[in-house]
Amino acid sequence: MPSTTSSITTPESTQTKRPIQKIPGDYGLPLLGPISDRLNFFYFQGQDAFFQTRIHKYNSTVFRTNMPPGPFISSDSRVVAVLDAASFSVLFDLSNVEKKDVLTGTFVPSLSLTGGHRVLAYLDPSEPSHATLKHLIFSLLSLRRKHFIPEFRTTFSALFSNLEVQLSARREASFTALNDSAAFEFLTRAYFGVSPEMGSDFSSLTAKWLLPQVSPVKSFGFLPSMLEDFLLHTFPLPSALVKSDYKKLYDFFSKTGTWFLDEAEKLGITREEACHNLLFAVCFNAYGGMKVFFPQLVKWVGSAGKELHQKLAHEIRSALESNGGEVTLSLMEKMPLTKSVVYEALRIEPPIPYQYARAKKDMIIESHEWAYEVKKGEMIFGYQPFATKDPKVFERAEEFVGERFVGEEGEKLLKYVLWSNGRETDDTEVGNKQCAGKDFVVMVSMLLVVEMFLRYDTFFVTVEKQKLGPAVMITSVIMAAQCTTSATG
Known part of the structure; x- marks a missing residue:
């Protein structure tokens, strides 16, 4: 266990019943320590093993380490890692931590990638423009709310029709590839009432724009490891590489998002700043989320097997039959199993695995067993998959259990579903950093499950x-x- 240190003094504003320990771990030698940790994280160990070996080494779910990218890209790679459900909650405590410029952790992308503006995702709630911009995003979701369900059903019905054609021709179909184009089609139709004029180019344009923003903190695997590390993790990619791609995206949103930009001006936000925030919200947050999470959801539900599929099909079809075949928001509240499988997929493989915050003041972090002092200014890092698969909270934590959140006892566990930069039981507000589209994500994810089990009795994935x-x-x-099998040969 971590050793106690009598020299630690508890901040007067913090009280804890747990014994205070010195945070174990270290950062290694300058330059060499961060580079060694980066190589272990990406290549030699992999992220899960990187954290698990340190948990075992220090007998603690809270410890000091470096997080990528390290030297030459980030000014300071040192973090305090919090890796259980108890300690992870500090990342949402805005009385003790701030969220300024921590979206991608110790690396902050160039402002030229967002038109020279610090967009909403990088702002702390204490900053004056945060509340105004988040209110603007709420307006986008609220004013177009009635379009979400019909546009989703239209777009994803076409996706599954195309999938079935591919199955007949090839004996397999890539849901991931089909989802890439369908997701943006849905978002533009739902938010702006138009089909994307860029068509399939949108996915490549967005991918190019995202690359300089995420490459320092991600391994892609399409290059030999040491070459990738040198090219992507040693120096930031110049934003000039994607300038023309970003302009195409910006011009599209400037043209199609006129009503949104009009709304922004009423709130005192320039059309230019609003357009850059709109682009980021749709491309990085909404599209990026659907691109990552929808295939994960299909993977987990598909792998769960026929018994769960039968229960989902029965719940969904019975609910629609009782409502004259119409899918509505109120009807989906009567589908507890459907909602549970969405929460379970968000729990077991959260689409954004990392969370960061910086201590506003000297404070105490508590794990299940211990308490630790963190100094003002220190960066706190949470690896969400470990927190949401904490065996002290969840039984069979490593298994996908579709019914996990059904019923009174299941609903009590929702406070440990943390994908949205907050607890699932919390409300997203202008004064916090919880995802503005939290309820939107759950809704469209449920709609995906609904569409699949209105169409299929069961399906199989690899x-x-x-x-x-x-x-x-x-x-x-x-x-x-x-009840006939498609594309089985």
């Missing part, structure tokens, strides 16, 4: 490794009405 991430492949489906 996961293929690709250069830019895993591809979720549908290998066969059993149609709901005919």
Whole structure:
């Protein structure tokens, strides 16, 4: 166990019943320590093993380490890692931590990638423009709310029709690839009432723009490890590489988001700043979230097996039959199992695995067993998959349990679902950093499950490794009405 240190003094404003320990771990030698930790994190150990070996070494879920990218890109790679459900909660305590410029951790992308503006995601709630910009995003979600369900059903019905054609021709279909284009089609139709004029180019334009923002903190695997580390993790990619791609995206949103920009001017926000925030919210937050999470959701639900599929199909079809076949927001509240599988997918594989915050003052962090003092200005890092698979909170924590959040006891666990930069039981507000689209994400994720089980009795998936991430492949489906197997040969 960590050794006690009598020299630690508890801040007067903090009280704890747990014994205070010195935070174990160290940062190694200058330059060499951060580089060694980066190589272990990306290549030699991998992220899960990187954290697990240190938990065992220090017998603590709170410890000091370096986080990528390290020298030459970030000014300081040192963090205090919090890796259990108890300590992770400090990242949401805005009385003790701030969220200024911590979206991508110790690395802050160039402002030229967002038109010279610090967009909402990088602002702390204490900054004057945070509340205004978040209110503007709430307006986007509220004013177009009635369009979400019909546009989703139209777009994703077409996706599954295309998927079935591919299954017949190839005996497998990439849900990941089909989702990439369908997600943006849905978002532009839902938010602006238009189909994307860029078509399939949108995915590549967005990917190029995202690359300089995330490459220092991500391994892609399409280059030999040491070459990738030198090219992507040693120096930031110049924003000039994606200037023309970003302009195409900006021009599209400037043209299609006229009503949103008008609304921004009423709030005292310039059209230019509003457009850069709109682009970021749609491309980075909404599209990026659907691009990552929808394949994960299909993977986990598909792998759960026929018994869960039968229960989902029964719940969804019975609910629609009782409502004249119409899908509504109020109807989805009567689908507890459908909502539970969405929460379970968000728990077991959260789409954004990392969370950061900086201590505003000297403070105490508590794990399940111990308390630790953190000094003002220190960076705190949370690896969410460890917090949301904490065996002291969740039984069978490493398993996908579709019914986990059903019923009174299941609902009590929702406060440990943390994907949205806050607890699932909390409300997103202008004064906090919880995802503005928290409820939107749960809704569209439930709609995806609804569409699948209105159409299929069951389906089968495989996961293929690709250069830019895993591809979720549908290998066969059993149609709901005919109960015949599609594309099984």
